[in-house]
Amino acid sequence: MMLELPNTAENITLIQDFLDETRRRIFEGVEITFTSKANSELQDLVLDFEIEIEDIEEAIENLTTENYYRGIDPSNSADFNVCAFCTKIGKSNVDIYLKYGLEVSGLQILLFSNHLPKYPMAQPFKI
């Protein structure tokens, strides 16, 4: 299970740094890699809501700390920093759960999950 960071100024900065690093990589031309699970979930979003890959990219680029749900192990001991968010996406503006990781010793942006939330998601940094 991913841990939920409490709402502190330090943790908000930690998540903001994660988002800034994501945007920096995308700006530098790094493209999102999909896991098998994310691929399968996106197939359903494509057929159900006409969600495109560009919608996922746009959603990731526009994430804010208020979208934060779970993640980042502050010990920094993993190969990927993994974080989960909840945001709205596509023409139909559906809620979506996004979970992705940033490779620590490389540049990969790895999308683990992109699906409709299975239950209401508390967003601890939401004002």
Place this chain on the structure above:
Amino acid sequence: METKKILTRDNSTTDELYALVEKEYKGIQLEYNEAFYLDYSVDENTGLINKETKEKYYTKNQMERNIKALKNAYHIAKGAASPSEIIDFRSKYNISASTFSLILGFSKNTISNIENEGITSLSSGRLIKMCLENKKVVYKYVQLCDAIDNLKKEEISKRLMEECT
């Protein structure tokens, strides 16, 4: 055909691989080929790489192609013409892609795009399918087409009618 190469996380190259996907969606069985590559698995909760096992990953380009194939399979399952059906029809009656496109009232490259990239619109795909299944409709559209010359019209009409009689 040369195998596509993908760069893995540790900057080594690996082959692009292909597999048949069978997916059930709202009671419809969809089948299409997907492209992917293999790399070491990553635990989505811990963020740790496991160098003992490899699993499927997808680049953005592979995802784009796979989604196009998925949509194409979905449209065909819902009654649209498949690219191969269109090609077979054109070959049988010796009609070029651009001419067939104009006969059906599309812009010049539409049929060629569909044949190469798949059906992108269910409504267009269904209309094409209806035409392929009813040569008299195609014959009528040939007569009504202003974008091809009379000689070509006559040749195509003759080939279509030979089949009808």
